[in-house]
Amino acid sequence: MVYDLPQLCARLDIPVPALRSALASPEFRGVNTLQLAGDTDLCFADGADQIPAVQHSGAAAVLVHDSFPVVSGPLLIRVAEPRASFFLLAESFRPTSEVQGIHPSAVIDPGAVLGEGVAVGACAVLADGVRVGARCTIGPGVYLGPGVTLGADSVIEANAALHRDTSVGKRCIVHSGTVIGGDGFGFHWDGHAHRKVPQLGRVVIEDDVDIGCNCCVDRATLGETRIGRGAKIDNLVQIAHNTDIGAHVIMAGQSGVAGSSRVGEGAVIGGQVAVSDHVAVGAGARLGGQSGVTKDVPPGAAMFGTPARPVKDTLRELAALAQLPGLLKAFKRQQQELDALRERCAELERRA
Structure with a gap:
């Protein structure tokens, strides 16, 4: 994507900066940090503490607050929310997917149904009963098991595996190496050995969920493991069987939720947090990094420690x-x- 100045300002719904409106317009070919930007890059600055970085930046333009001081250096484009505006524009510079069309090495069962504009990468396997919505991208080496469904505009990146009956909503992203719908950790001691409990449920992932690399979301023993709409899951996260993750929950890296626990809407779980089984974390609660949660957490509570x-x-x-x-x-x-005083008292008593 390439913007000139009028196009960029139109995208942000702001007037073209007066000083540049009659001049040749710069081209914006990318986004970058203030320190690394070149003369075709766009940056942003959040506060006045970044004035030196703005002045010395090689960027073509910098998005700043309306109250940002006038300084020399790159063109300043004043907006109400520089960070939000920057990320809106940065989306336009996202690289085009490397997966285009249906790769000849992909194995697609005749019983699979693909929507319009679906792309399937090399060596991907789509089993019988798979349903893929329009404009989805299936990366190289992906496995979609029997009965898996994907909503429109979702992306499954390379080498992810979605096992039988997994349901993924619209506009979801599942990053490389993640396994969804593997068996939950269920065993029964019969007096002689640990016997496996059949894991017969499924996983349901609602719309606009992002799941990072190398995560595990286990299928339910019976019923569903569910991740609510808009939830964002970092890399290396474990979500156990029959867990219910509420809408817009954030889970940072290496955190885990044990079986049959509930995490309420909008809760934030820090890195390396462990939530025990059959625990309820209330809506909007915040759990600090490396916390060990063994009891229910009230809604809105801020908790930390083990x-x-x-x-x-x-x-x-x-x-x-x-x-x-x-x-x-x-x-x-x-x-x-005290010992010295006792010895002194004893000495005095002996002399008396």
Whole structure:
């Protein structure tokens, strides 16, 4: 994508900057950071602390707040929300998918149904009963098992696997290496051995969900494992069987939710957080990184630590813990002084 200045301003619905309106318009061929930008790149600056970076940037233009000071350097384009405007434009520079059309090495069962404009990469396998919506992209090496359905405009990146009966909504992205619909971790001790519990349910992923690389979303034992609309899942996340992840939930890398737990709408789960089984995390709750959640979390609560407790309580405990070495030294000193006093008293009693 290439923008000239009038096109860019039209996209942002702002007037062409007055000083440049009658001049030759620069071309914008990409987006970049202030430090790395070249003379055809567009950048943004959030605050006045970035003035030096703006002045020394080689960018063609920088999106800034209306209140940003007048400085020398690149053209300043003033907008209400520079960050949001920048990402709106950055979407236009997304590289075109490498997957175009149906690759001859793809294996597509005659019982699979593909919508208009679907692209399927090399060595992908689509089983019987697969239903793929319009304009979906199926990357190289992807496996779509029997009965898998994809909504329109979804992307399944290279080497992801969606097992039988998985349902994925519209405009979803499943990144490379992720496995959806593998068996849940269910075993029963019969007195002699761990016997596998059949995992007969499925996974349902609603619209506009983004799942990172190398995640695992297990099928339900019975019923559904569900991820709500708009949820964003980072890399290396584990979502166990029969879990319900609410709409617009954020899960950061290496976090995990054990079986039959519920995460409410809009909750934020930090990196390496572990949520135990059969736990309810309330809507809008925030769980700090590396927390261990073993009990229900109220809606809107901010929790941290292992076991997870209210953030203020945990921070007070950590502050007290940091004082422990000094307190131990003081205790030992006081103990030595007390022992010396006892010896002195005993000596005085013997002399009396």
